[in-house]
Structures are given as structure tokens and as C-alpha cells.
Amino acid sequence: MTLEYSIDSLLAQAGYFVDGATGAVIPPIHLSTTFARNDAYELMGGYGYSRDNNPTYDQVERVVAQLDNGDDAMLFASGMAAITAVFETVNTGQHIVAPIIMYHGAQDWLRHIAEKRNIGLTLFDATEPDALRQAIQPGKTAIVWIETPVNPTWDVIDIEDAATAAHEAGAILGVDCTVATPLTTRALDWGADIVFHSATKYLNGHSDVLAGVLVTKEQNERWNEIQFIRKYVGGVLGSFEAWLLLRGMRTxxxxxxxxxxxxxxxxxxxxxxxxxxxxxxxxxxxxxxxxxxxxxxxxxxxxxxxxxxxxxxxxxxxxxxxxxxxxxxxxxxxxxxxxxxxxxxxxxxxxxxxxxxxxxxxxxxxxxxxxxxxxxxxxx
The missing domain is CATH 3.90.1150.10 (Aspartate Aminotransferase, domain 1)
Known part of the structure; x- marks a missing residue:
């Protein structure tokens, strides 16, 4: 019989890792930026270049995806690298909804792309019960982006209600759960489509790693586009930072x-x-x-x-x-x-x-x- 273990156990053992070749209980750091091909000129392990993928990323992404009950996760070089990758999927003429009080770096970026790329932006008051719904433009809003609790006033947005409102209008819901980690809030279970964590913060927890991570409910066209953006913009996390992040997540x-x-x-x-x-x-x-x-x-x-x-x-x-x-x-x-x-x-x-x-x-x-x-x- 296979037992279902708690999140605590998943974290403590970093997803239960034992190296098949050596028996090591700590995952190795793969510092190589490039990977060799065999006699048939095929990639030996499925990895080609670290701007695209690296075995050190894999274990971290698997654990984070499990934490959030998601289908897949993607590491980035910073929280802002992850956030901007999400909003790069919004086309000119589409519309974004976000709180008027939120992480200022993300809002600064939203204002920037709204001006530069002719993307609509409506900022709503999270303390007003119907403000989010009123801000959405059916058929035009592409992403509803929320934080909960909202930084730094800690207003609480109902994820389930926000997801319903977004989906009814043909939009997706992205949730910044940096403050409400998967230990306490699994936003995907409440209807979110994408979850964001500034992994610099609670996930790492030691103020020595700059990182971001996205988790998706399903691997779809938008998720594929985000992977494309990460690969070609190059906002990938270094191998050592990925290893440090996994070590931090254990506690x-x-x-x-x-x-x-x-x-x-x-x-x-x-x-x-x-x-x-x-x-x-x-x-x-x-x-x-x-x-x-x-x-x-x-x-x-x-x-x-x-x-x-x-x-x-x-x-x-x-x-x-x-x-x-x-x-x-x-x-x-x-x-x-x-x-x-x-x-x-x-x-x-x-x-x-x-x-x-x-x-x-x-x-x-x-x-x-x-x-x-x-x-x-x-x-x-």
C-alpha cells in the first residue's frame, strides 16, 4: 500500500530524494551549462543547455508543483522575472486587472506595459466588495492578478470569488501567494490558474537567494508561451541558487x-x-x-x-x-x-x-x- 504523506514530510525530504548512483540523500548541483550527445548525436539525458533546462531545476520544480497541487512549476532568476513572463503573454489591446495596493514592483511593471504596449490596466480597491468584478471587462480582460493577503495592508481577497469572476469574463486568475505559502493556501485548489511565489521570501527563507517560481493548474498554450519567454529572455535561475532554494524549502x-x-x-x-x-x-x-x-x-x-x-x-x-x-x-x-x-x-x-x-x-x-x-x- 502506498501511503499519502503530509506536506511537512515532502518538504523535509525535498520530495524524497536518493541518488540512484551513489545513495546520496542530498541532490547534487549540476553546474554544467551544456550537455553532451551520444554516438547517435542524441542528447544523453534529455538536457541540452541550461538556459532551457538543467537537472538541478527539476527536483525543485517538482517539489513546488506538489506543494501547490499544480501540474507543473517553472523557476526564474527573480520574482520579477517570473511576473514579467506572465504579463508578456498579454497581447496589445487586451486588459489586466490588479489591486491598487500591491507589490509596487509588479504594479510599476504593469503601468509600464500599459503605456508602452497599449494594454488596458484597471486597478481596483481590494477593500470594496464588488470592485474586482466591476474592474473586469468581459472579452477583453486577459489576466486578473491578485495578492492575498495584499502587501502591505494585508487586505484579504477571496480567491474563489475572484476565480469565478475572472473565468466568467474569459480571463485567467493569477495569484501572488508569496505571503500565503502553500502550507496555508493552495490557490489552485480555490480556482486560480497560475500561482506566483517570490521564492526569495518564505520558500528560501534565509535572505540569500534571489528567485521566483510559477505554478500552473494545467500545461496549456499560455504555459508553453511562458516557457518560451523564459528560454529566450533568459531569466533562468542558476544551478547553485536552485540548490540553495531546495535546501531552504526543507525547513x-x-x-x-x-x-x-x-x-x-x-x-x-x-x-x-x-x-x-x-x-x-x-x-x-x-x-x-x-x-x-x-x-x-x-x-x-x-x-x-x-x-x-x-x-x-x-x-x-x-x-x-x-x-x-x-x-x-x-x-x-x-x-x-x-x-x-x-x-x-x-x-x-x-x-x-x-x-x-x-x-x-x-x-x-x-x-x-x-x-x-x-x-x-x-x-x-
Whole structure:
């Protein structure tokens, strides 16, 4: 009888790997960029050139596809390389829908292609219940792109409803699940067509790999086009980075669990603090999207949260500079806790309120993190 194992076991053993030739339990790194042919001038192992494929990629892509319950996965040299590959499949005259508050790098790219390639772009307010549906143009919208929770306000979009709305209009749904990893949200199971992860973040988890990954529900014409784009644009991940990513993924389940526990405790502790206007965290029962989050985040609410600080931008930045354990840096999903004043990072086009601080909660002792936040708040 074949047993069905949990995601935790899949991750810990990197998809259960044992090298058939040596018995090694750790996958090798194939650094070669080119691969030989045999006497019949056929490729010996099915690999020709690493811009197209490499055996080191295969194990990582298999594990990620299994994590998301997808048909296939594709690694990229960065999160933005993966995102731009998806939107390169949109034709001139077609239309894209995305949230008005989202990862600013992706939105900057959407604005760029909207201007350069005559692609329609509608940005909707994720806090308005019908805004997504109203933004879709049936027969013209090609991709509905959402994040859930939305970075950095952590509004929660119902994936199932978004998928229904997109499909009714003849569009596909792409979901950025960087924050809601497959351990807690499997967006493909809720109706998404493509899932994106900035693998730099939780999947790797150690702030030492730049990578992106796409997972598809089915291998179709669009997926083939994305493969073509990766091959000829050249946004492929290096072999060593792919190996590091797989190594990082082995501890994803315990890292994500600890970060989620820490974040919930911190959110509950500061929810009614006198110097904080609002704690934005979908795990709080008071969060407007908590019920949707409970439905589609089934194994923790993640380690991302934001504080809206009373006073304004000056007070928010002062807290960031007074923190001693939290590191003031951009990124998320690592073992270390980070803080950033998001509006400053996003620049003049930012829609984020100026008193917002974004926190990526790591795996440190939660008492230490709370004490650090308390001493910083005491100084303003």
C-alpha cells in the first residue's frame, strides 16, 4: 500500500530524494551549462543547455508543483522575472486587472506595459466588495492578478470569488501567494490558474537567494508561451541558487509555523496599544477579512503585519530607527525580523499611508520581539 504523506514530510525530504548512483540523500548541483550527445548525436539525458533546462531545476520544480497541487512549476532568476513572463503573454489591446495596493514592483511593471504596449490596466480597491468584478471587462480582460493577503495592508481577497469572476469574463486568475505559502493556501485548489511565489521570501527563507517560481493548474498554450519567454529572455535561475532554494524549502514548514505563531502573539499584544492606530494582521478576529482568511489560510496567517502609528510619518520612521532587534531592511519571509517604512520604499507613486510600518516577523523569541517594539514605542 502506498501511503499519502503530509506536506511537512515532502518538504523535509525535498520530495524524497536518493541518488540512484551513489545513495546520496542530498541532490547534487549540476553546474554544467551544456550537455553532451551520444554516438547517435542524441542528447544523453534529455538536457541540452541550461538556459532551457538543467537537472538541478527539476527536483525543485517538482517539489513546488506538489506543494501547490499544480501540474507543473517553472523557476526564474527573480520574482520579477517570473511576473514579467506572465504579463508578456498579454497581447496589445487586451486588459489586466490588479489591486491598487500591491507589490509596487509588479504594479510599476504593469503601468509600464500599459503605456508602452497599449494594454488596458484597471486597478481596483481590494477593500470594496464588488470592485474586482466591476474592474473586469468581459472579452477583453486577459489576466486578473491578485495578492492575498495584499502587501502591505494585508487586505484579504477571496480567491474563489475572484476565480469565478475572472473565468466568467474569459480571463485567467493569477495569484501572488508569496505571503500565503502553500502550507496555508493552495490557490489552485480555490480556482486560480497560475500561482506566483517570490521564492526569495518564505520558500528560501534565509535572505540569500534571489528567485521566483510559477505554478500552473494545467500545461496549456499560455504555459508553453511562458516557457518560451523564459528560454529566450533568459531569466533562468542558476544551478547553485536552485540548490540553495531546495535546501531552504526543507525547513519551510517549521519556519512558517514559528513565524505565524510569533506574528499572531505580537498582533494580539499591540492591537490596543495607545500609540498604535491600527494593527493590520488577518489573524486578528477584528480584521475585516478575517473570515475569508480563515477559509483560505488553513494553517496559520503568516508572519506579515503592519502597524499604523498614531501621529504620522515622523513617528513611524522614529519607531523603525529605535528598534534594536528588528532590522530596518526591505524583504520578507526570512528567519530574521525586518521592519520598513513602506511608503518611503515604494516612492512617489505609493498608495500606502505614510504612518504604516511593515513587519516581517521571523523566528526569534516572541518575548524579545515584543520587548523591542515596546522600548521603541516608549521613545516616541
Amino acid at each position: 519551510l514548514s517549521i519556519r512558517f509555523e514559528r513565524a505565524s505563531q510569533n506574528a499572531l502573539r505580537i498582533a494580539q499584544h499591540f492591537e490596543h496599544h495607545s500609540k498604535i492606530e491600527a494593527v493590520l494582521y488577518p489573524g486578528l478576529a477584528s480584521h475585516p477579512g478575517h473570515q475569508i482568511a480563515k477559509k483560505q489560510m488553513m494553517n496559520g496567517f503568516g508572519g506579515m503585519m503592519s502597524f499604523c502609528v498614531k501621529g504620522g510619518e515622523t513617528e513611524a520612521k522614529a519607531i523603525a530607527t529605535h528598534l534594536q532587534l528588528f532590522i530596518p531592511a526591505t524583504s520578507l519571509g526570512g528567519v530574521e525580523s525586518l521592519v520598513e517604512h513602506r511608503a518611503s520604499v515604494e516612492g512617489p507613486m505609493s498608495q500606502v499611508q505614510p504612518n504604516l510600518l511593515r513587519f516581517s516577523i521571523g523566528i526569534e523569541n516572541s518575548d524579545d520581539l515584543i520587548a523591542d517594539l515596546e522600548q521603541a514605542l516608549d521613545k516616541i
